[in-house]
Amino acid sequence: MGRVTALVLASGLLAACGGPGPGDVVHEVLSALEASRGSDSSEALQVAYEQLASATRGELDARAARASEALGTKVRPWDVIRFDGFVEGNRVSDVETIETDGDTAVVQVRFAWVVPSDEAGPGVAPEAVRLNLVREDGQWRVALPLAQEAPR
Numbered sequence: 001m002g003r004v005t006a007l008v009l010a011s012g013l014l015a016a017c018g019g020p021g022p023g024d025v026v027h028e029v030l031s032a033l034e035a036s037r038g039s040d041s042s043e044a045l046q047v048a049y050e051q052l053a054s055a056t057r058g059e060l061d062a063r064a065a066r067a068s069e070a071l072g073t074k075v076r077p078w079d080v081i082r083f084d085g086f087v088e089g090n091r092v093s094d095v096e097t098i099e100t101d102g103d104t105a106v107v108q109v110r111f112a113w114v115v116p117s118d119e120a121g122p123g124v125a126p127e128a129v130r131l132n133l134v135r136e137d138g139q140w141r142v143a144l145p146l147a148q149e150a151p152r
Contacts, residue, residue, distance in 0.1 A: 022097045030095070053141040059146055067080060091111065094108075102135075107131050107133060109129050131145070
């Protein structure tokens, strides 16, 4: 079974049990982003896109529309997701829900670097990123921080 299929099945099981919590959703997004690295398929990025907050999806939709117009070809919103300024390592070491307040939550993600010559552990101290989530239509969604676009 492929990683993306497993992600979709896991999402379905969590939804049947009352839905995933904020940390679970962040983990799903990070797993999908990781699955997309080095892949020619954008299926995993689409899985991540579907877990994003409507404001984040709206911004990605607008960026994709501008790219489509500039390139003269259809660019899908999940194909413009970028990792810069977000992923602070090459593996996730911990995902922790820091705060939940009604329809908002904050999740801290700790990343670590694995040095190729020492695959046994992190080569540099883990770095952390805090992600905001919002509950939309009863489901937690990630407000992914997007890098600023270059001025046109």
